[in-house]
Amino acid sequence: MEEKEKQFVLKRFSEYYRKASIEVPSVEQREFGVGGFEKKIESRHMGFESNAALQNYLIKDTPLYISHSIAYYKFPKATPMENKGWGGGDLIFDLDVHAGLFLSKEEQEKVRSDAMRLVEDFLLSDFGVRRDSLKIVFSGNRGYHVHVRDPAYRMLEGDARREISDYIAGKGLDYRSFFSSPEEDKWKTYGPREGDWGYRGRFYRMAVKLLEENPGAIHRRLLKPEEAALLREGMRTGLWSKTSIKDIVDRMGVVAKMLPVQCIDVDTGVTIDTKRLIRVPNTLHGSTGLIAKELKSLDNFEPYRDAAAFGGEPIKIEALQPIPAQEFLNSTMEKLEKGEKKEVPLSYGMYLLLKGAVTLSS
Amino acid sequence: MEFSFSSKYPFTSEAKQKVEGSSLELNDEIMERAVQRVVAALKGEKEHAYRLHPSDELIELGSYAAARVMLAYLKNRFLTGRFAVAEAKRASSFMRSDSEENIRKLGDELGIKPTEFEGRMVLPVxxxxxxxxxxxxxxxxxxxxxxxFVEVKRPEVIRLMEEAVRIRMEALKPVQSPPKIIQEYSKKLMVLVPKEAVMKMSFKEGDNPPCIEKLLEQARAHQNLNHQARWALAVYLLSKNVSMEKVHSIFSNLPDYDEKKTKYQLEHVVKRGYTMPACATLLSYGICVADCRIGSPLNWKGKVENWKKRKSSSS
Structure with missing residues (x-):
């Protein structure tokens, strides 16, 4: 990117920060890191006394990217890291899709529904996180960040956080580990039962459903109602060996195949890193010019419409590569050939410029 | 006469207050017992030779405290790790038959507080x-x-409490210049440390990918490795045709080393013919530390040779 384009971008960013409202909870205990056109984090170990000081910095020394520590520190600016005085940190989940120049409708929908399931099925339901301690933030690029500020999870070390992230991602989920036979009763097989929670409960409910709707898919013999009833009765109490089908655990592989569908591919590396820096909510993402927007609800959120920061004022651009037609700001942007010049709305032009797909044209 | 709560669990604040409130002074008897305590831990003795009569509570508590100060002074990770494991096992052997009230009291102290949810015994996640x-x-x-909440059974709660004790034991406040008697006995203690506790592994640096180097370094520093890390390291070394004895000697550096168990586990790896997990798997276990793009740690040699070739052809 040329110097005048960099100046153009930063000037517009600064104007955004004049009007934006940036509120980082416990701002004085956070470490900050900023980045520019070379790297997303060029310097870190910064700190701000207040949100007003932070906002002032964003207006005057406008960085292209800004992140804050998920951790709370006694001395956020101290170096090396050991001297900061770690006092716990938010639990963070990062959801992402790999995409080309734009997220397709399907990709948008996939990552949005994953984020919803992460919140509803895992954080609220399994982990008992209070809704008011949850923040859902559009990452500003291709996914979502979920910040959990529940004090119950604040002091967890990296290894403990990994257990939670592995649980959500279903890493190492082998359904056979749900089943066991006691030493003294080798011929008995115990497994998930009525009222179980977590994946065990999910597995149980899926098995019951399959047994009721399509028992033949498990074993031919279960087409006989009395055989199915016998297994059903055993399952209720967790005694799976009640059926005469010897390899019932193997047979349940058909249910297990459906289990991973319920997992969510969260980025483990982000969740386990207790010293991680994460994009400051409601600041701009330097690779897109979109707002890393804090959301009240994921319902109907569309990034290219709802996270645009600069509106529709026209700017002239020249395409450096072919650009497909794209929905942006509630209208369809026409496709561009390489070398084609065109006036486009500022938000869209900024997106393409920061993606390196266009230059400013006179 | 029963052992008191403090004697059973000398790491608790109640025990600490007892020692601080007494006129107990470090003497040869206490120091001898402290040395025995560490040596027994080192040998992995199940029954402690230093077990006292319950009435000798203060000596028991004093010897524990003195052992901790010696370990803090010696800054020897291997010793500290072995001591932590032994003390944790000692405490859990008491816990297994202890009263509900004492278990609750100890749980409060360790931050493990079972409650009930939908009629089941649970712990907060x-x-x-x-x-x-x-x-x-x-x-x-x-x-x-x-x-x-996570559903748990009583023996599992005790196993978790044992782990909490071990973690607590591993944290030591640094001691710069302890009393002379501590220094003297620390020297004596080091003489008693068996020589085989000293590192016996050498690999040329750069022979292994960064993740494996890191695990070896942790083993060298007598840090505990989790299950997946041990498994990855064992499979890697055995795939590289490192001898069973040598792999065994590397694992003997870990603080909870148990000769029989290690032998069994290594033989298990060979018997089952486990293959090296892919880099992606290691990444998910949190073992991966670099972006080498080699797919499997076993491809490291090839990568290094490629680099060398490219370097020599470009210069």
Whole structure:
């Protein structure tokens, strides 16, 4: 990117920060890191006394990217890291899709529904996180960040956080580990039962459903109602060996195949890193010019419409590569050939410029 | 006469207050016992030779405290690790038959507080994942998890408490210039440390990818490795045709080393013919530390040779 384009971008960013409202909870205990056109984090170990000081910095020394520590520190600016005085940190989940120049409708929908399931099925339901301690933030690029500020999870070390992230991602989920036979009763097989929670409960409910709707898919013999009833009765109490089908655990592989569908591919590396820096909510993402927007609800959120920061004022651009037609700001942007010049709305032009797909044209 | 709560659990604040409130002074008797305590830990003795009569409570508590100060002064990770494991096992052997009231009291102190949810005994998820041993049986993914709770059974709570004691034992406040008697006995203690406790592994640096180097370094520093890390390291070394004896000697550096168990586990790896997990898997275990793009740690040699070739052809 040329110097005048960099100046153009930063000037517009600064104007955004004049009007934006940036509120980082416990701002004085956070470490900050900023980045520019070379790297997303060029310097870190910064700190701000207040949100007003932070906002002032964003207006005057406008960085292209800004992140804050998920951790709370006694001395956020101290170096090396050991001297900061770690006092716990938010639990963070990062959801992402790999995409080309734009997220397709399907990709948008996939990552949005994953984020919803992460919140509803895992954080609220399994982990008992209070809704008011949850923040859902559009990452500003291709996914979502979920910040959990529940004090119950604040002091967890990296290894403990990994257990939670592995649980959500279903890493190492082998359904056979749900089943066991006691030493003294080798011929008995115990497994998930009525009222179980977590994946065990999910597995149980899926098995019951399959047994009721399509028992033949498990074993031919279960087409006989009395055989199915016998297994059903055993399952209720967790005694799976009640059926005469010897390899019932193997047979349940058909249910297990459906289990991973319920997992969510969260980025483990982000969740386990207790010293991680994460994009400051409601600041701009330097690779897109979109707002890393804090959301009240994921319902109907569309990034290219709802996270645009600069509106529709026209700017002239020249395409450096072919650009497909794209929905942006509630209208369809026409496709561009390489070398084609065109006036486009500022938000869209900024997106393409920061993606390196266009230059400013006179 | 029963052992007091403090004698059984000398790491608790109640025990600490007892020592501080007494006129106990370090003497040869206490120091001898402290040395025995560490040596017994080192040998992995199940029954402690230093077990006293319950009436000798203060000597018991004093010897524990003195052992901790010696370890802090010696800054020897291997000793500290072995001591932590032994003390944790000692405490859990008491816990198994202790009263509900004492278990509750100890749990409060260690931050492990079982409660009831929907008629089942549960622990808050945060407590569970902080202290669950890194073994498959305890993986959160296989447990009953709901509304922030994990279902647990009493023996499991005790196993978690044992882990909490071990973690607590590993944290030592640095001691710069301890009393002379501590320095003297620390010297004596080091003489008693068996020589084979000293590192016996050498690899040329650069022979292995960064993740494996890191694990070897941790083993060298007598840090504990979790289950997946041990497994990855064992499979890697055995795939590289490192001898069973040598792999065994590397694992003997770990603080909870048990000769029989290690032998069994290594033989198990060979017998089952486990293959090296891919880099992606290691990444998910949190073992990966660099972006080498080699797919499997076993491809490291090839990568290094490629680099060398490219370097020599470009210069």
């Amino acid at each position: 945060s407590q569970y994942v902080s202290f669950s041993p890194r073994s498959v049986d305890y993986r959160l993914i296989f447990r009953n998890v709901a509304k922030g």
